[in-house]
Amino acid sequence: MHQTFKAVKVREGLYWVGAIDWAIRDFHGYATSRGTTYNAFLVLGESPILIDTVKAPFYDEMMARIASVVDPHEIELVISNHAEMDHSGCLPKVIDEVKPKKVLASKMGVKALRAHFGDALEVEEFPSGGVLEVYGVKFQFMETRMLHWPDSMFTYMPEEKILFSQDGFGMHLATYERFADQIPRWILEQEAAKYYANILNPYSPLVAKLLAQTQEMGLEVDLLLPDHGPIYRTKEDIKWIIGRYADWSSGKLPQKVVVFYDTMWGSTDKLARAIGEGIASRGISAKLLPLGGAHRSDVATELLEAGGLVVGAPTLNNNMFPSVADVLTYVKGLGFKGRIGAAFGSYGWGGESVKQVAQVLEEMGTKVVDTLKVQYVPDQDDLYAAYQMGVKVAEELKATN
Numbered sequence: 001m002h003q004t005f006k007a008v009k010v011r012e013g014l015y016w017v018g019a020i021d022w023a024i025r026d027f028h029g030y031a032t033s034r035g036t037t038y039n040a041f042l043v044l045g046e047s048p049i050l051i052d053t054v055k056a057p058f059y060d061e062m063m064a065r066i067a068s069v070v071d072p073h074e075i076e077l078v079i080s081n082h083a084e085m086d087h088s089g090c091l092p093k094v095i096d097e098v099k100p101k102k103v104l105a106s107k108m109g110v111k112a113l114r115a116h117f118g119d120a121l122e123v124e125e126f127p128s129g130g131v132l133e134v135y136g137v138k139f140q141f142m143e144t145r146m147l148h149w150p151d152s153m154f155t156y157m158p159e160e161k162i163l164f165s166q167d168g169f170g171m172h173l174a175t176y177e178r179f180a181d182q183i184p185r186w187i188l189e190q191e192a193a194k195y196y197a198n199i200l201n202p203y204s205p206l207v208a209k210l211l212a213q214t215q216e217m218g219l220e221v222d223l224l225l226p227d228h229g230p231i232y233r234t235k236e237d238i239k240w241i242i243g244r245y246a247d248w249s250s251g252k253l254p255q256k257v258v259v260f261y262d263t264m265w266g267s268t269d270k271l272a273r274a275i276g277e278g279i280a281s282r283g284i285s286a287k288l289l290p291l292g293g294a295h296r297s298d299v300a301t302e303l304l305e306a307g308g309l310v311v312g313a314p315t316l317n318n319n320m321f322p323s324v325a326d327v328l329t330y331v332k333g334l335g336f337k338g339r340i341g342a343a344f345g346s347y348g349w350g351g352e353s354v355k356q357v358a359q360v361l362e363e364m365g366t367k368v369v370d371t372l373k374v375q376y377v378p379d380q381d382d383l384y385a386a387y388q389m390g391v392k393v394a395e396e397l398k399a400t401n
């Protein structure tokens with residue numbers, strides 16, 4: 001039989017058997033402009049062990065890759081590190097087809113998997129103490145609750161120093177290159193930041209705690225295998241991604257201001273440009289994101305490395321313009337707290353939008369240092385007031401340093 005889809009050997013006895021999704025562009029509201037991979041791994045103990053599965057439509061691809069190494073029916077143990085359907089979607093079908101002796105998940109994972117696939121799903125909690133020696137392989141299971149779901153866990157092979165980190169350290173990036181050292185660093189930098197901003201940022205304090213814990217434990221990692229994107233196999237790459245997570249979870253507010261806004265007739269846009277000039281005049285980097293050209297997940301990515309947030313919305317039917325409400329709701333949910341901020345916008349009569357924007361900014365823990373409402377088209381004085389708003393935000397941000 002011809003083999004089209006093959007496993008990728010990671011090292012002796014360990015294979016990548018996942019799937020590449022070149023087409024996906026919307027991942028629960030996150031723009032995946034470079035597609036993604038769903039990573040599953042095969043560990044060859046005395047019997048093969050499958051770690052995670054893939055999204056349901058990719059079942060055949062995963063099974064074909066497994067079959068290029070072993071007969072899938074020989075798999076006796078399946079480990080599920082995360083119950084989200086991009087990793088568990090195939091699990092019921094794998095159980096039906098392969099009939100493994102055991103399927104293991106965390107305590108919350110068992111609950112979540114049953115809530116997805118029914119109470120009859122044959123899955124059990126990993127052994128107490130979190131250690132299992134089976135088919136000649138030693139595993140250590142670590143719950144990583146809320147990173148990024150309650151069920152999330154890491155699986156570690158202490159003898160080989162291999163860490164299967166489910167969504168942690170992952171990124172949405174479809175490639176045939178399976179290893180980070182085969183991909184330009186600038187692409188990894190962009191996609192890892194985007195993933196962190198859009199998935200892990202709300203849990204930054206937990207990320208910081210986990211990194212500190214692993215350091216205390218002296219946990220050594222020679223191979224880092226996330227469930228999306230490339231595998232990290234060099235010391236340099238592992239150090240790099242862990243270092244980035246340490247930076248992003250540190251709560252530091254970089255000296256950059258994001259200005260996002262939308263406009264119907266161009267007035268709010270004029271104000272935004274003047275604000276940008278004011279910010280830049282004080283030597284602070286400003287990034288203007290008109291929402292006509294920026295997706296909510298790109299705004300979140302920019303915000304990951306910005307200590308300032310200025311938001312502009314015209315009033316439409318007594319409300320802030322809907323695209324601004326969308327992105328504000330999104331970044332509020334992602335927990336971008338502690339920024340220095342301001343709200344602005346053009347209006348015709350009631351002009352409710354600016355107050356509404358300022359209120360949401362405050363609710364999300366932004367220090368609102370200025371607001372600006374301009375009726376219809378801004379004149380030179382209005383533009384100068386907008387410029388001054390930029391200056392004020394920049395000065396306040398500088399003072400936080």
Ligand SMILES: Cc1cc2nc3c(=O)[nH]c(=O)nc-3n(C[C@H](O)[C@H](O)[C@H](O)COP(=O)(O)O)c2cc1C
Pocket residue numbers: 262263264265266267268269314315316317318319346347348349350351352375376377
């Ligand atoms: C369909 C529509 C509804 C509007 N509703 C309101 C409103 O309820 N209250 C208000 O103050 N202005 C309202 N306006 C006026 C706009 O806010 C005003 O034209 C503003 O200058 C637009 O800013 P922009 O050029 O940045 O889009 C409305 C405009 C449009 C086109």
